[in-house]
Amino acid sequence: MSITGKTTVCVLLGDPVAHSASPRMQNAAFAALGLDWVYIPWAVRPKALPEALGALRGIENFGGANVTIPHKEAALEAMDELNSEALSIGAVNTIVPREGVLVGHNTDGEGFVTSLREEAGEDPRGKRVGLVGTGGGAKAVAYALARAAVAELCLFSRSEDRARSVLSHLRNLSRNIEVLALGLQQIQPDRLRRMDILINATPVGMEPSDPPLFDYGVLPDHLLVCDLIYRPPETPLLASARMRGCRILNGAGMLLYQGVRAFELWTGQKAPVLAMRQALTRGGEEALTGSGIGPV
Numbered sequence: 105m106s107i108t109g110k111t112t113v114c115v116l117l118g119d120p121v122a123h124s125a126s127p128r129m130q131n132a133a134f135a136a137l138g139l140d141w142v143y144i145p146w147a148v149r150p151k152a153l154p155e156a157l158g159a160l161r162g163i164e165n166f167g168g169a170n171v172t173i174p175h176k177e178a179a180l181e182a183m184d185e186l187n188s189e190a191l192s193i194g195a196v197n198t199i200v201p202r203e204g205v206l207v208g209h210n211t212d213g214e215g216f217v218t219s220l221r222e223e224a225g226e227d228p229r230g231k232r233v234g235l236v237g238t239g240g241g242a243k244a245v246a247y248a249l250a251r252a253a254v255a256e257l258c259l260f261s262r263s264e265d266r267a268r269s270v271l272s273h274l275r276n277l278s279r280n281i282e283v284l285a286l287g288l289q290q291i292q293p294d295r296l297r298r299m300d301i302l303i304n305a306t307p308v309g310m311e312p313s314d315p316p317l318f319d320y321g322v323l324p325d326h327l328l329v330c331d332l333i334y335r336p337p338e339t340p341l342l343a344s345a346r347m348r349g350c351r352i353l354n355g356a357g358m359l360l361y362q363g364v365r366a367f368e369l370w371t372g373q374k375a376p377v378l379a380m381r382q383a384l385t386r387g388g389e390e391a392l393t394g395s396g397i398g399p400v
């Protein structure tokens with residue numbers, strides 16, 4: 105990679121950013137298409153975020169940005185315009201400059217749904233889905249699933265109030281979906297038997313010592329079980345699901361496809377998905393689908 109006076113610069117704003125896989129993935133994509141673009145991680149403390157975002161407006165060769173933890177909600181406030189996903193979710197993970205204004209997008213949910221289709225071969229249309237968690241990732245996935253016309257979405261949360269608030273937003277978005285808000289203790293065998301897809305959108309399972317969200321021994325084998333977590337590639341939930349004969353999908357595909365969409369928004373070009381996937385695999389972000397390691 106050679107940086108010149110004409111290089112277009114994209115940045116990642118987060119705190120921390122040291123372990124992010126996005127620079128590897130996006131720089132591989134720029135190189136694969138021979139673009140004179142570069143992607144740089146910026147560690148930005150929360151109090152400095154408004155200034156950092158403000159400065160981007162004045163930079164002529166700014167190509168776009170990703171926003172990650174803990175800035176996704178705060179970044180929303182600083183945008184000049186928002187697309188409908190970012191507005192519905194209340195968080196921005198991708199910024200696109202357009203004639204001096206900053207437009208906030210959220211590609212996380214679309215990333216998950218594309219991963220569901222491409223990695224697991226599952227069309228969410230008409231499916232009954234259980235979603236655990238009501239944070240930023242869960243909301244992005246919930247709105248994308250609503251747009252993809254699932255039949256039923258059951259939100260499980262340790263905070264039923266938060267689940268009910270997401271539920272009322274979803275009902276405004278689509279009248280055709282059955283939406284329920286329930287506590288974690290209501291993840292029971294009879295309810296799981298009536299579902300097609302179960303998704304963990306909490307951080308539970310990132311550490312081996314995390315207590316399970318529910319009794320994973322009751323997972324019925326017809327379920328597709330998904331985890332937004334990609335490190336480790338197989339969480340205890342996914343390991344139990346695989347052992348019980350379920351199909352499984354980890355978060356590596358979501359990571360890949362949210363980045364694919366961001367790349368296309370910035371450059372206006374079709375993303376080189378294979379190069380991006382290979383860059384993630386080199387860094388240990390393995391796509392885990394079916395009952396084994398996927399074709400990465």
Ligand code: NAP
Nearest residue numbers: 237238239240241242262263305306307332333355358359
């Ligand atoms: P977040 O906004 O902090 O939300 C976390 C959610 O998990 C909240 O609903 C929280 O409940 C719930 N939760 C936390 N600990 C819990 C526990 N012990 N038991 C039950 N619920 C618990 O986080 P996020 O951004 O949504 O991220 C969630 C996970 O998704 C993380 O592991 C993240 O790495 C992953 N993720 C992956 C991708 C990807 O590209 N693959 C993208 C986004 C996120 P309360 O509201 O009650 O605290």
